[in-house]
Amino acid sequence: MLVKVLHNNNCSKSRAILEYLDENGVPFEIIDMINDPLSPLELKTILKKLNQSIFSIVRTHDKLYLENYSSKQYTDEEWLDILSKNPSLIQRPIIIKGPVAMLGRPIENVKYFIDK
Template identity: 40%
Template sequence: MIKIYHNPRCSKSRQGLEILEKSGNLFEIIKYLDVVPSEEELSEIIKMLGISPIELVRKTEKIWKENYKGKELSNSEIIKAMVENPKLIERPIVINNKKAVVGRPPESILSII
């Protein structure tokens, strides 16, 4: 089943959800600010995305700028920072089987559904 890691307050995330709704596919909504993925889950998502952890970080967030920007962090430290501060996770993330995309732009979701 398709999963969307969703933040209802984010316009891109809402647009991604709309794409899934129009697709007619069954999907599960994971409000990741409420149900935070574990370090293991986030590592698996990053692997499916084919990116490094830093590429999933929202570097414009205040939390990042005040606590992490400019520091030498390992991949595991970056993942831990995202789990501790889920607002740092780029959104929306859509997973279909073992394929995943960050819905920026939202239309990129179409490539895996």
């Protein structure tokens, strides 16, 4: 089954997942979420596959978050819009396999996810 990887090339963990998939012959598709940002609807679909709340994929230690978003409350719909416009705030990588997805850390969990 083809695995989709929401990827940020500036992220070492994201690059490590691609390397692992490549070395193990796992077919995958890269979704470059920085250069081709996801729409709010696409993000909502991914959250359903993750079975997580929107805030679980927000990088709360990121400088952009701390400077612009940490002191305010936002609705889920507002967060979808914020993340769509600021994809660097999304935790990565996110691995999607059919109807389910997971955050791609730690790599041991990815290995288990891919094998099942």
